[in-house]
Amino acid sequence: MNISLPAKLSKCDLLILPLYASNTPPLLLKDHSRADFEGKTNETVLLYQKDKLTPRILLVGLGQEKKTTTEIWRQAGGTVANQLKKGLSKLAIIPPKESLRLILAFIEGFYLGHYKYEPFLNDPERQQTPLSELQIIIQDKTLKKELEIKLKELQIITKTVNSVRDQVNSPSNILNPTQFAKNSQKVTKKSRKINCKIFDEKSLQKINMNCLVSVGKGARDKAKLIILEYKSKPINKRPLVLVGKGICFDAGGINLKTRDLEYMKYDMTGAATVLGIFEILAELNLPLHIIGVLPCAENMLGENAFKPGDILTAYDKTTVEILNTDAEGRLILADALAYAVKNFKPEIIIDVATLTGAAITALGYDIAALIGNNQNLTTQLKQAATQVDEKIWELPLDPDYKKEIKSDIADIKNYSAEVGAGVIMGGAFLEHFVKDTPWAHLDMGGSAWTNKAKSYYPKGATGRMVRTLWQFLKNYKPTFD
Ligand code: BES
């Protein structure tokens, strides 16, 4: 979509007018008064008028001006996207305040809200109309210059959030580990600064990634490990490592799940999120050295599947007793984290994973759980999340809970029935494999997916944490020595 920033409006299909509750009727409303539009947050009114320049006007409420926030503007943008009638492709907006942050938030909400997962919709009537142009009417010349730069970045980021959503919404018969690896290679080819290496089952066996290989055993399409590397005049001496859980389908394994199996295609959200960061890096530079580690597998059942009671030897030689094959995410992450620690000696590690259903019990569907072993790192992640209005909440890595991963007959076990605190126990298991490396873990079990469309989150994959991680990387200063 072509964005322009003129001072004067020219012809469009739809003029968008965000209004505060206190705003007086704008002059552009030729045949109408403001009527009964009150300007409450996300309230909309569509007006038609006999005017060639602006045949349609959509008013959208922003609530009280004194209480305004970036999130209110972002949601208003999402609301507009949801109200957009089919066939309209030339849009214009007159913001009621010429503020960089607020305008950017509105456009961001609009792009994110306009997303639809449609590769499998044959009927063109059910597909989104591609948007051809957007005029943002702006008077302030300095603001115009700032907006031009920031809008480029915003378009790349929102495009990527939507492509992460596409990956996550893809069914597992289409997106299996092999296909995920191919998609990663495609991203790599976009930039000479990114390299990609893929391990198949045989090469994973050779380097003793036994947990990852075992989880993938029950499926026809076996486990893969994808390593992505970006380096451009880095300010960090040792790499930042991002790890993402890539379970393309989680049946639970021999401990077969009994419900909600159709959602378990979204169990590769973590891997898709990390791949998304590299997708942005292919287009926008950061002075950093970043490595992505994406263990991918399908957790299936069958004669080759790993079994409850099995003892696996992880990459770092830790022996793990399997007490539930459905706690597979921590197993593939264990190998990935241990591999990263040994081979890259990272400055920090962040992993992203739909690790537990317990994340839903603890924090519901909007808030990701955060756990870590380094306060500096968790604080920086929380700050980044706040900057982009995504929600994360830290849970404690309690020392008494940590002890509970101990097994009677192996070093540790992958499931501890009596403890409760599912999110923390998942974190405690992972921490074992990062040793002393500053590390943080984002559990997106609840926040990766929504069954109810909410403003700029359409139904399905949310694409959360891409914006937080990108903001974190932009803020990054090497302070972890
Ligand atoms: N992928 C699931 C977690 C999940 C469940 C995410 C529902 C989103 C919605 C994970 O592999 C899993 O099955 N976790 C188990 C862990 C338990 C066996 C310790 C869970 O949460 O029940």
Ligand code: MN
């Ligand atoms: Mn599982």
Ligand code: ZN
């Ligand atoms: Zn899982």
